[in-house]
Amino acid sequence: MDIKIKIIDREGVLHEIDAPTDMNMNLMEVVRSYELAPEGTIGICGGMAMCASCQCYIESNHELPEKSDDEEAMLAEAFNVEENSRLGCQLHITEDMAGLEVVLAPEES
Numbered sequence: 274m275d276i277k278i279k280i281i282d283r284e285g286v287l288h289e290i291d292a293p294t295d296m297n298m299n300l301m302e303v304v305r306s307y308e309l310a311p312e313g314t315i316g317i318c319g320g321m322a323m324c325a326s327c328q329c330y331i332e333s334n335h336e337l338p339e340k341s342d343d344e345e346a347m348l349a350e351a352f353n354v355e356e357n358s359r360l361g362c363q364l365h366i367t368e369d370m371a372g373l374e375v376v377l378a379p380e381e382s
């Protein structure tokens with residue numbers, strides 16, 4: 274099934290999109306599939322928690338899975354990190370995320 278997610282892109286534009294829960298996608302891949310960030314500026318490491326180009330801020334009060342050690346380590350080195358920062362590639366789309374609101378973090382370079 275699809276869930277609705279709100280994504281604010283790096284230009285501040287709000288997109289309300291349908292994200293599939295049954296296609297084994299993560300949030301970074303959803304952003305890419307809707308082309309909400311220019312090619313080459315997100316998902317650079319291919320979703321390995323090694324680049325932080327997929328960093329986003331979680332604005333809604335959803336309970337999300339804990340960060341893995343890899344995600345923690347990458348966020349510890351990334352720029353513009355806030356309390357609510359997550360790596361989009363580490364967030365698997367599930368039904369629990371219906372209504373999620375995220376803001377894409379600025380590009381690092």
Ligand code: FES
Pocket residue numbers: 301315316317318319320321322323324325326327328347360361362363
């Ligand atoms: S795509 Fe590289 S850390 Fe998420």
